[in-house]
Amino acid sequence: MNIKRLNWPLWLGLVVTLAAFLSYFFVFVLFPFTRDFPWANLVLFVIAGVLLFMGLRHGFASDRPHPTRSKIVSSIVGVFSLFVFAMFVFVIFVGGRSLPASKGAPQVGQRVPDFSLPDTSGRQVSLDELLTTPINGNRPKGVLLIFYRGYW
Amino acid sequence: MRSIERSLNKFSEAGIRPVAISVDTSEDSRNLAQSQGYTFPILSDRNAEVIQRYDLAHKGAGIHGEDIARPAEFLIDSTKTAVWINLTENYWIRARPEQVLEVSKLLK
Numbered sequence: 001m002n003i004k005r006l007n008w009p010l011w012l013g014l015v016v017t018l019a020a021f022l023s024y025f026f027v028f029v030l031f032p033f034t035r036d037f038p039w040a041n042l043v044l045f046v047i048a049g050v051l052l053f054m055g056l057r058h059g060f061a062s063d064r065p066h067p068t069r070s071k072i073v074s075s076i077v078g079v080f081s082l083f084v085f086a087m088f089v090f091v092i093f094v095g096g097r098s099l100p101a102s103k104g105a106p107q108v109g110q111r112v113p114d115f116s117l118p119d120t121s122g123r124q125v126s127l128d129e130l131l132t133t134p135i136n137g138n139r140p141k142g143v144l145l146i147f148y149r150g151y152w
Numbered sequence: 153m154r155s156i157e158r159s160l161n162k163f164s165e166a167g168i169r170p171v172a173i174s175v176d177t178s179e180d181s182r183n184l185a186q187s188q189g190y191t192f193p194i195l196s197d198r199n200a201e202v203i204q205r206y207d208l209a210h211k212g213a214g215i216h217g218e219d220i221a222r223p224a225e226f227l228i229d230s231t232k233t234a235v236w237i238n239l240t241e242n243y244w245i246r247a248r249p250e251q252v253l254e255v256s257k258l259l260k
Contacts, residue, residue, distance in 0.1 A: 029244070032155055036245045096242040099222045104207030106234045112226060115202040117173065117195035120182035125195060130171055131230055141167030141259040142235070143228045144252055146153065147208050147221040149243070150174040151184045 005065055010055025010074050013048050017081040020044030021088050038092055045085050052081050112145070157190050159249035166256045168227070169193070175200050175220050197221070227252055229259050 024041045028034035034041075058064075059074025106112040116126040130143045156163070156170050163170055170192040176184070181194040203209050203221045210222040225247040227236040236255040238247040 030154060032246070032248050038244075092244055093242075096244045099241065099243060100208075100210055102207045102222060102224065102239055105224065105239060106206060106226060106237065108234050108237055110234055111232050112228055112234055113202070113205040114232070115197075115205070117197050117202060118178050119193050119195055120178050120185055122178050125193060127228075127232065130169055130193065131228070131232070133169075135164050135167060135169055138167060140169050140230070142169075142230065142256060144156075144163070144168050144170045145224075145226040145228060146156065146170060146172045146247075147203065147206070147224045148153065148172055148174050149210070149220050149223060150176045150214070151180050 007055050007058050007070070007074060009051045010059060010077055013051030013055050014077050014081055016044055016048035016051060017084050020048055021084050024088070024092070038088075041088065045088070048081060048085075052078055153190060154188065155249050156192065157188070159253070160192060162249065162253055163256075166253055167259070168252070168256050171195060173197050173202065173221065175203065175214065175218065225252070227255055227259075235259065 020041050023044065024038050028038060028040050056074050056078050059070045064070040112127075114127050116124050119125045127143070131140055133140070153172060160170070172181075172190070172192065172194045173196075174181070174194075175197055177198065178196045181196055184190065185194055197203050200209050200219045200221065203219070206224070206226075208221050208224050209219045211219050213222075214220045223240050223243050223246060225238040226234050229235050235258060236252070238251075240246060
C-alpha cells in the first residue's frame, strides 16, 4: 500500500475512538475529576469525530485509486466508530444508572443497623469495635461505611 | 476507594475510620487490599445479610447472578447515627473524600 494514498485521518479517527472508549475504564476512572463526568473522553470523541469526518470525505473523493473499496472501508470504519461512541454513552449514562432505589436505607438522623463481619484476615469485626478502637491514640469520632459492588 | 486511601491521613486526623463492605470473600478482599495498597478495614458480607439490612442489595447484579451491594456511603457518629449519606444514582459517581471531611467537622 502506498503510504501517500493511505487515508490517515480515517485510521487515526478509529484509533482515537478506541482510545476515547478504553481510556475511561483504565485511566480516567481513577480520578474523581474525570470520573464523575467523562468530559475528557467526550473531548477525545469530538477529536475522533472530526478526524473521521475528514477521513470519510477523503474516502468518498473521486481521485481514490480504488473508489468502491475506499467508500466501503471508510463507511465501515465510520459506522463502527459511531457504534463505539453509542456504547460509551450507554455504559456511562444508562448502564451506570441501573441501581435500586434503596428507599429503606438508613437516613440522616437515624441509627444504623449493628453488624459483625469478618475482615481480610477472617477476624470478626463489629460496628461497636470500629467505633471504639482508637485512631492514633484517640477515640474515633465516627466511621465512614463504604458499600461497594465487589472486586470480581 | 483509591481516593479514600490517598486521603487516609486526613481521615485519621478528623477521627474518621473508613470501612469498606462488599460480598467478596475475605481472601478476595485481601488480594484487593494488597494489589491496591488499601490499609483501611475491608469487611466481607458473603451472603449480603448486612447489605440487605441496610436495604442496599442490588438483586442478581453479580457475575453469577448473586446479590451484591449497590454503591453507598454513610458517615456514622459515635452513637451509630447517620450524619451524612450518599446513595449515588450512577455508579460511576462516588463520594469524594473532601465532601466527607467537610461534613466530619460537625462530629463531636
